[in-house]
Amino acid sequence: EVQLVQSGAEVKKPGESLKISCKGSGYSFTSYWIGWVRQMPGKGLEWMGIIYPGDSDTRYSPSFQGQVTISADKSISTAYLQWSSLKASDTAMYYCARHLEGGYCSSTSCYYNWFDPWGQGTLVTVSS
Amino acid sequence: SSELTQDPAVSVALGQTVRITCQGDSLRSYYASWYQQKPGQAPVLVIYGKNNRPSGIPDRFSGSSSGNTASLTITGAQAEDEADYYCNSRDSSGNHHVFGTGTKVTVL
Secondary structure, eight states: OOEEEEOOOEEEOTTOOEEEEEEEESSOGGGSOEEEEEEOTTOOEEEEEEEETTTTEEEEOTTTBTTBEEEEEGGGTEEEEEESSOOGGGOEEEEEEEEEEEEEEOSSOEEEEEEEEEOOOEEEEEOO | OOOBEEOSEEEEOTTSEEEEEEEOGGGGTSOOEEEEEOTTSOOEEEEBTTTBOOTTOOTTEEEEEETTEEEEEEESOOGGGOEEEEEEEEOTTSSSEEEBOOEEEEEO
């Protein structure tokens, strides 16, 4: 069974650092991109960025570039999302999800793109 | 443009049909995927590609696309279909992904 298991809930103070994880199993971890998604309380899904664990190629949404760091350790099939200095506005649920693609593909992307499966989510609460 | 726009909310009578739309320039180049999210749960993929359903997703869910608009149709909506639905696609540059604004579906 393909599965992504995320680390547990975190409660932090503003200014603290944090690294949350997403461990893949049941598939070749280095062969698929892993994306990160933010969901603030009562709000919609926001795509943050994506990493290819095979070579650590990483793309960030312009909205999140410079605000977070995405990384991966392929030796333990785990992707990470980290903050160097948390803000109260980082309070949210964070999901990881495996990216798949298909259909006609150019050298850079394919017509069909989807995320499956998703991790169970990690709730990050930042409060003084 | 990197935006995908959805109607905030729609309602459907039990057993009837509802269509959820997603509009954006990038949909002229890329197909949308669709996700169902129930309260307190992670999103679940319901439609990908032209009109493909993952294993376990009922066949009352279907997808279509025309021009800059993608649609998710629930034919014969059930009480358990009440949820938030999000579309997703690459953006127009192809380098990033973007989610739609989300649609809350209420089954009456």
